[in-house]
Amino acid sequence: MPPLGAVRPSPLVEQAAARLRAQITGGEWPVGTRLPGETTLAKELGVGRSTVREALRALAGAGLVRARQGAGVFVVATEPAEDWPTRLRRAAVTDVYEVRMAVEVHAARLAARRRTPEDIEAIEAALEARRAAAARDDAAFIDADIAFHATVVAAAHNPVLADLFREFTPSLRTGLLDLLALTGLRDQDPNAADEAHAALVRAVAEGDAEGAAEILRGELEDPFGPEHG
Structure with a gap:
């Protein structure tokens, strides 16, 4: 997997969500893939864990990922759900x-x-x-x-x-x-x-x-x- 690269500050959540979304829609993380943990993502993106958490929440709202209790966050779709x-x-x-x-x-x-x-x-x-x-x-x-x-x-x-x-x-x-x-x-x-x-x-x-x-x-x-x- 290619490195994600650090994001620039403000607005961090939107930038982090966009980077993660690009990995998913670009096929780097296929459906069924378990995403790296918050600590790993935070380090790769150069943001705090709270920012990663909000970015993942945005991706979940778009229908791209879903958290499974005790197992982590998994990719469930590679295209955002239409509103x-x-x-x-x-x-x-x-x-x-x-x-x-x-x-x-x-x-x-x-x-x-x-x-x-x-x-x-x-x-x-x-x-x-x-x-x-x-x-x-x-x-x-x-x-x-x-x-x-x-x-x-x-x-x-x-x-x-x-x-x-x-x-x-x-x-x-x-x-x-x-x-x-x-x-x-x-x-x-x-x-x-x-x-x-x-x-x-x-x-x-x-x-x-x-x-x-x-x-x-x-x-x-x-x-x-x-x-x-």
């Missing part, structure tokens, strides 16, 4: 849409049960903003459409659902923009699916949980109206 945002950026828009369906349909059901007067005001304002954006370009319309759906999700008052929606919004936006560019779905109806969105507002405002869920399910299955199906 959630990265995986979403690489996902097919159809896969993202299936996740969107699961998240938003349930969120609509919860929103109808939990909405406050302030939530209804926000949803109605977002609907009007969507209508106003119909006169603008596709990007503005998609942004307004996503903002509308975000207010419905927010009305569910479940922070996990809201976080999930935020995470896949960039991939969803890209996919919808591509769809509009390829098909010109708004050429005949710039304010596509307005009726479905208005019906969703009414269902949430009236506390009709199952009605809201069904309206949203139908809209997401055919997001720009049946005439475009």
